[in-house]
Amino acid sequence: MKNQFSTLAIVIFIFFFSCTHEQKENTKSTHLEPTIYYGGDLLTMQGDQPKYVEAVVTQSGKIIFVGTKKQAIEKYGKQMTKVNLKGKTMLPSFLDPHGHFAFAIQMIDMANVSIPPVGEVTQISEVISQLQKFKKNKKIKDGEWIVAWGYDQDGLKEKRHMTKKDLDIYFPNNPVLLIHVSGHGAVLNSNALAWAKIDAATPTPEGGVIARLPSSNEPAGLLMETAWIPVFKALPKPTEAHRLNILKQAQMKYAKNGYTRAIDGFAFMSDIDFLKKASEQKKLFIDIAALVAFPEVQKWLGNPKYSFSKTYQNNFRIAAMKITQDGSPQGKTAYSSSEYLTGGPAGQTHWHGEPTLPKSKFDFLVKTAIDNNLPLQVHVNADAAVGMLIDAVRDAGVRAEDDKRVVAIHSNIMTISQLDDYVELGIHPSFFTNHAFFWGDVHVQNFGKQKAFGLSPFKSAKEKGLK
Numbered sequence: 001m002k003n004q005f006s007t008l009a010i011v012i013f014i015f016f017f018s019c020t021h022e023q024k025e026n027t028k029s030t031h032l033e034p035t036i037y038y039g040g041d042l043l044t045m046q047g048d049q050p051k052y053v054e055a056v057v058t059q060s061g062k063i064i065f066v067g068t069k070k071q072a073i074e075k076y077g078k079q080m081t082k083v084n085l086k087g088k089t090m091l092p093s094f095l096d097p098h099g100h101f102a103f104a105i106q107m108i109d110m111a112n113v114s115i116p117p118v119g120e121v122t123q124i125s126e127v128i129s130q131l132q133k134f135k136k137n138k139k140i141k142d143g144e145w146i147v148a149w150g151y152d153q154d155g156l157k158e159k160r161h162m163t164k165k166d167l168d169i170y171f172p173n174n175p176v177l178l179i180h181v182s183g184h185g186a187v188l189n190s191n192a193l194a195w196a197k198i199d200a201a202t203p204t205p206e207g208g209v210i211a212r213l214p215s216s217n218e219p220a221g222l223l224m225e226t227a228w229i230p231v232f233k234a235l236p237k238p239t240e241a242h243r244l245n246i247l248k249q250a251q252m253k254y255a256k257n258g259y260t261r262a263i264d265g266f267a268f269m270s271d272i273d274f275l276k277k278a279s280e281q282k283k284l285f286i287d288i289a290a291l292v293a294f295p296e297v298q299k300w301l302g303n304p305k306y307s308f309s310k311t312y313q314n315n316f317r318i319a320a321m322k323i324t325q326d327g328s329p330q331g332k333t334a335y336s337s338s339e340y341l342t343g344g345p346a347g348q349t350h351w352h353g354e355p356t357l358p359k360s361k362f363d364f365l366v367k368t369a370i371d372n373n374l375p376l377q378v379h380v381n382a383d384a385a386v387g388m389l390i391d392a393v394r395d396a397g398v399r400a401e402d403d404k405r406v407v408a409i410h411s412n413i414m415t416i417s418q419l420d421d422y423v424e425l426g427i428h429p430s431f432f433t434n435h436a437f438f439w440g441d442v443h444v445q446n447f448g449k450q451k452a453f454g455l456s457p458f459k460s461a462k463e464k465g466l467k
Helices: 021-026 069-076 101-107 124-137 164-168 190-195 229-234 240-255 269-280 294-300 359-371 383-395 416-425 435-447 458-463
Strands: 035-043 052-059 062-067 081-084 089-091 146-151 176-180 185-188 208-212 219-225 259-267 287-293 316-324 376-382 407-413 428-431
Touching: 035 069, 052 069, 062 069, 101 146, 101 240, 101 259, 101 269, 124 146, 124 164, 164 185, 164 190, 164 219, 176 190, 185 229, 240 259, 240 269, 259 269, 259 316, 269 287, 269 294, 269 316, 287 294, 294 316, 294 359, 316 359, 359 376, 359 383, 376 383, 383 407, 383 416, 407 435, 416 428, 416 458, 428 458
Parallel strands: 035 081, 035 089, 146 176, 259 287, 287 316, 316 376, 376 407, 407 428
Antiparallel strands: 035 052, 052 062, 176 185, 185 219, 208 219
């Protein structure tokens, strides 16, 4: 981060659980007058070691001064709006390390069927109720889509996946789609399955899951991984005018929680085209870094329109190539060396999950990125997928001193010895640490304590010098 804070847009995140009377009055101040923050732990986020200052002054949404309180008052006067943090902590902003901004835009027009604390759903009947309320409030007509996000079977009282039968009885005239909390799948009703042209004759694709009704090839409704990706990509999109209209709302969801950068972690070319246009029209006020999706590599590789950059142009850049090589451990599609103790998502026995891509294709994509000096981020959740990434990077002839900085997204269920491979090859883990909060008990059920308790080995990685 630059020493001069004057160029850094500020979205200050303060850990306030209560406000003093003085602080409540300060919320009425205009953006034109300076505001001084003091009396707490003001962390600048400069350098590798923590650096604290006594006071920060902001004006018109920008940090204009950091230093002592005395210097601030001497420079900007005693009439500044004053905010006493009373021992709380303040940062200039948070930077999203991994997310899916394009999906955040779409979520504006979706129902929330998440379990607590993100939503209010605890059983299947409440999923139905939320969908019914959404249909009524949005005035959705027969034949129009009802789409929801946050569906998580592990948080439901019934402890099972919903099927098309659960949805058909209440929504016989609408296509309905419940996107799994992992983003790696969804449950569709009969109308949605018919739209997707998925029926009893549809083969399950390699690396994918199509759940079937008992003693039948008839699809039950659940699609995961490679069976889901083409469906998600083909879903009806809102008009560009509507997307531009709700773009501000999506950005504000980040900004109001203190984030000044968002990641679009699996961006198709249509997503990039939209974000580039929004950038050119100066409609982005937080930074957006896009990771371009691997399925379209032959279309964008070498095309100057989709060139990668280390710097932002009007708050947008293409940052890296993204490969997804397995699914999610809570969705039971992460590729594990050991069997899932609870079976597969569609009732499979002796289930390990599956790699998204066969070894030959995966190795080719990794080598393509490295040979073309493309920044590369690879989604690997469980140890078998982690092992495939390690082998692919090693076979490409990469060592840590080459500074290729391949990023292993999530690295949730892995071994300590694989961290040594990361050190050798210069692979950087990006752990998904809030898994322990949302699904710690689920991971214990799926993998056993020994494996689950090694979730996201952040301390061990730090001790080995990984960043």
